[in-house]
Amino acid sequence: MSSTVQTHAPHAHSPHEHSGVAHAAEPKTNYLTANYGWKSWVFSVDHKRIALMYLFTIAFMILVGGVFALLVRLELATPAGDLLQSENYNKIFTMHGVVMVFFFLIPGVPAVLGNFLLPIMIGAKDLAFPKINLLSYYVFLVGILLTLTAAAMGGVDTGWTFYTPYSSTYANSQVALAAVAVFITGFSSILTGLNFVVTVHKMRAPGMTWFRLPLFVWANYATGLIILLSTPVVAITIVLVALERLFHIGVFDPAYGGDPVLFQHMFWFYSHPAVYIMILPAMGVISELIAAFSKKRVFGYPVVAFSSLAIAVIGFFVWGHHMFVSGQSTYAGVVFSVITMLVAVPSAIKVFNWVSTMYKGDVLLSTPMCYAIAFLGLFTVGGLTGIFLGTMGLDIHMHDTYFVVAHFHYVMVGGMVTAFWGGLHFWWPKMFGRMYPEAIGRVAAALMFIGFNMTFFPQFILGYMGMPRRYHFYPEEWQVLNLVSTLGATLLGISYLLPMIYLPWSLKFGKVAGKNPWGAKGLEWEADSPPTTFNFDKTPIVTEEAYAYPEGARHQPEAKVV
Amino acid sequence: MSSVDATGLAHHFEDLEQQRESATLGMWAFLITEIMFFGGLFGAYVVYRTMYPEAWDNGSRELDVFLGAVNTTVLIGSSLTMALAVRCAAKGNNKQVAGFTLLTMVLGFVFLGVKVIEYKAKYDHHLIPGPGFMYGGHAGGHEQIFFALYFTMTGMHAFHMIIGAGLMIWVILRALKNSYTPQNHTHVEMIGLYWHFVDIVWIFLFPLLYLLGRHGHAIGAATGGHH
Numbered sequence: 001m002s003s004t005v006q007t008h009a010p011h012a013h014s015p016h017e018h019s020g021v022a023h024a025a026e027p028k029t030n031y032l033t034a035n036y037g038w039k040s041w042v043f044s045v046d047h048k049r050i051a052l053m054y055l056f057t058i059a060f061m062i063l064v065g066g067v068f069a070l071l072v073r074l075e076l077a078t079p080a081g082d083l084l085q086s087e088n089y090n091k092i093f094t095m096h097g098v099v100m101v102f103f104f105l106i107p108g109v110p111a112v113l114g115n116f117l118l119p120i121m122i123g124a125k126d127l128a129f130p131k132i133n134l135l136s137y138y139v140f141l142v143g144i145l146l147t148l149t150a151a152a153m154g155g156v157d158t159g160w161t162f163y164t165p166y167s168s169t170y171a172n173s174q175v176a177l178a179a180v181a182v183f184i185t186g187f188s189s190i191l192t193g194l195n196f197v198v199t200v201h202k203m204r205a206p207g208m209t210w211f212r213l214p215l216f217v218w219a220n221y222a223t224g225l226i227i228l229l230s231t232p233v234v235a236i237t238i239v240l241v242a243l244e245r246l247f248h249i250g251v252f253d254p255a256y257g258g259d260p261v262l263f264q265h266m267f268w269f270y271s272h273p274a275v276y277i278m279i280l281p282a283m284g285v286i287s288e289l290i291a292a293f294s295k296k297r298v299f300g301y302p303v304v305a306f307s308s309l310a311i312a313v314i315g316f317f318v319w320g321h322h323m324f325v326s327g328q329s330t331y332a333g334v335v336f337s338v339i340t341m342l343v344a345v346p347s348a349i350k351v352f353n354w355v356s357t358m359y360k361g362d363v364l365l366s367t368p369m370c371y372a373i374a375f376l377g378l379f380t381v382g383g384l385t386g387i388f389l390g391t392m393g394l395d396i397h398m399h400d401t402y403f404v405v406a407h408f409h410y411v412m413v414g415g416m417v418t419a420f421w422g423g424l425h426f427w428w429p430k431m432f433g434r435m436y437p438e439a440i441g442r443v444a445a446a447l448m449f450i451g452f453n454m455t456f457f458p459q460f461i462l463g464y465m466g467m468p469r470r471y472h473f474y475p476e477e478w479q480v481l482n483l484v485s486t487l488g489a490t491l492l493g494i495s496y497l498l499p500m501i502y503l504p505w506s507l508k509f510g511k512v513a514g515k516n517p518w519g520a521k522g523l524e525w526e527a528d529s530p531p532t533t534f535n536f537d538k539t540p541i542v543t544e545e546a547y548a549y550p551e552g553a554r555h556q557p558e559a560k561v562v
Numbered sequence: 563m564s565s566v567d568a569t570g571l572a573h574h575f576e577d578l579e580q581q582r583e584s585a586t587l588g589m590w591a592f593l594i595t596e597i598m599f600f601g602g603l604f605g606a607y608v609v610y611r612t613m614y615p616e617a618w619d620n621g622s623r624e625l626d627v628f629l630g631a632v633n634t635t636v637l638i639g640s641s642l643t644m645a646l647a648v649r650c651a652a653k654g655n656n657k658q659v660a661g662f663t664l665l666t667m668v669l670g671f672v673f674l675g676v677k678v679i680e681y682k683a684k685y686d687h688h689l690i691p692g693p694g695f696m697y698g699g700h701a702g703g704h705e706q707i708f709f710a711l712y713f714t715m716t717g718m719h720a721f722h723m724i725i726g727a728g729l730m731i732w733v734i735l736r737a738l739k740n741s742y743t744p745q746n747h748t749h750v751e752m753i754g755l756y757w758h759f760v761d762i763v764w765i766f767l768f769p770l771l772y773l774l775g776r777h778g779h780a781i782g783a784a785t786g787g788h789h
Binding site for chain 2: 126229325534539
């Protein structure tokens with residue numbers, strides 16, 4: 001392959017080292033071995049170490065959110081409300097939503113994979129503001145601690161949407177504390193988004209033009225823009241809810257002329273774009289996986305890049321489709337319905353271009369590619385059912401049913417979470433210098449696909465038949481489908497636990513990975529595995545476009561064995 | 563690991579130019595988030611003003627336009643002294659940076675002091691939103707929404723000024739150590755941008771809250787809050 005980087009020999013000196021032991025004969029250090037001790041981690045401004053701190057924190061939150069999901073599915077295994085009382089059930093699904101949305105879906109890909117890879121992919125030493133990056137992690141941690149405190153003090157029962165006036169006036173649970181936690185977590189998100197936007201503008205290596213950027217970078221850039229424009233709005237909304245709750249200022253209280261629908265507008269002005277904050281970076285991961293494992297340049301690269309920006313822009317004008325039955329005007333509803341159809345176009349462009357990329361490529365079904373292909377199917381189902389729900393008339397029937405629950409889980413879990421696992425496997429050798437076990441990886445991916453569909457496909461049917469969300473009991477004729485869903489959720493849980501076991505196992509026992517185990521294109525594959533503290537020994541000079549695979553490129557024969 | 567060399571260049575930048583451009587873009591991006599943050603409040607203002615125009619006129623007349631105008635002048639003056647501090651920093655004149663920044667801070671506190679006087683008057687007239695709110699001798703009017711937004715908007719604005727004043731202490735300390743040079747004085751520029759932003763928010767708040775409703779038809783007994 002035609003390398004675009006002039007790197008030193010493996011034993012080159014590392015000018016940034018202060019340990020005093022960097023003799024020429026010593027093995028070269030990387031970001032993991034550059035220095036030791038807890039201080040070198042908790043005060044680290046290295047984007048790669050911060051990414052790992054995010055990874056472990058988020059992995060913990062997945063488990064927390066997963067326990068809540070388990071309780072929900074266990075309760076719904078039988079028609080009677082026998083495991084939990086109504087009040088507790090409300091708290092359990094609220095905590096599931098809050099934890100998963102704010103502490104996994106939103107930060108998952110950008111704060112872990114984005115933090116680790118974005119500077120390397122553009123040939124930079126770090127993000128533009130390394131200290132702000134560290135700050136964003138600690139702000140995130142404070143948000144988590146407050147959320148867990150709120151859970152320990154009795155939890156929240158409003159649903160993750162905190163709708164007024166229930167949340168502001170009536171709810172008798174830890175709404176204020178949870179709202180403050182979400183408010184604080186939002187700042188972590190803003191700091192990360194701001195860092196990404198500035199980094200992409202100002203830190204690109206010589207020759208790394210905008211249209212040579214990997215699509216993962218484009219996707220994270222578009223995500224950064226959405227975060228900058230939307231998250232502050234939910235911040236001020238939460239301030240108003242908190243003031244309403246603490247001092248009864250009346251701003252969302254109908255008794256004083258306050259308008260609860262205004263809260264919904266302000267909330268969804270953030271929370272719909274937040275859906276794209278969750279899915280766009282995941283789409284960026286999929287572009288990378290499909291190009292690398294098809295050995296082809298992504299079909300229609302500029303269109304895929306611009307579709308990220310199109311989603312970012314159009315995504316700001318569809319929030320009203322959450323409010324078709326909330327008392328918003330019919331005319332507003334019609335406009336939001338039409339714009340919702342429009343936002344499906346750039347998403348569909350991406351899917352078509354990914355499939356076209358695979359066409360006549362040398363497709364290697366390694367674990368990350370299995371996740372990527374699962375993403376294509378699951379995201380497409382999630383996206384298309386989104387069109388059902390964006391159709392105003394149909395939504396009146398489907399609203400607040402399990403159809404909606406199934407739809408957003410197909411997009412979020414089938415989409416973002418699948419891409420998260422695919423990306424984590426793909427870049428695992430880069431992050432830690434070890435390969436994960438391939439065979440069990442494919443088993444986990446296949447189990448995920450089966451478990452996921454078993455869990456959520458029955459919910460489409462249940463929702464279509466009218467089963468409302470957020471109830472902990474239901475008529476007996478729906479038990480079979482609910483039981484299938486609970487069994488599927490068990491498989492899904494196992495498929496997520498597997499990588500949490502074998503990935504740490506591979507740190508010690510995995511095969512040592514070279515710089516580029518996949519034979520993939522991209523600056524990250526020209527850095528060491530794991531990379532050095534400043535990523536490259538010498539600033540790379542980029543001379544070719546992204547994914548510049550030669551015509552008819554094939555995978556190495558040894559890659560196909562396993 | 564985050565090392566900065568003698569010229570003030572951080573380890574991960576190629577040169578001071580790149581460092582300065584990054585900081586500037588970062589500050590503008592941050593100010594965009596601030597615009598969206600206050601934008602949510604301005605949006606709520608527009609919605610409720612349209613719903614309750616009379617209550618808005620009544621609420622507006624309760625505000626002290628004289629003190630508001632004084633504060634507007636004070637704040638615009640503080641933007642001038644801040645701009646002068648940036649100019650002195652660009653010349654490397656650290657003593658004057660410290661002086662002008664201190665002056666900016668003092669003007670900021672004058673503004674906040676006037677705000678305290680205004681808030682106290684509202685408290686005395688039972689115009690604090692909440693269970694004790696009274697307008698024209700009645701509780702629970704739509705004027706309460708006006709005052710809820712008045713206090714949230716001006717309160718958030720004041721909060722931003724307090725943060726700005728805190729940052730200025732840092733600028734003054736650095737200036738006293740002669741840290742600013744014509745090549746590297748990005749901190750002062752960035753805090754200047756922030757302060758001008760806070761100023762501009764007030765330039766919108768003053769007419770929207772104090773001026774627009776004053777000439778509407780007077781309804782409801784004033785509580786005697788005029789000066």
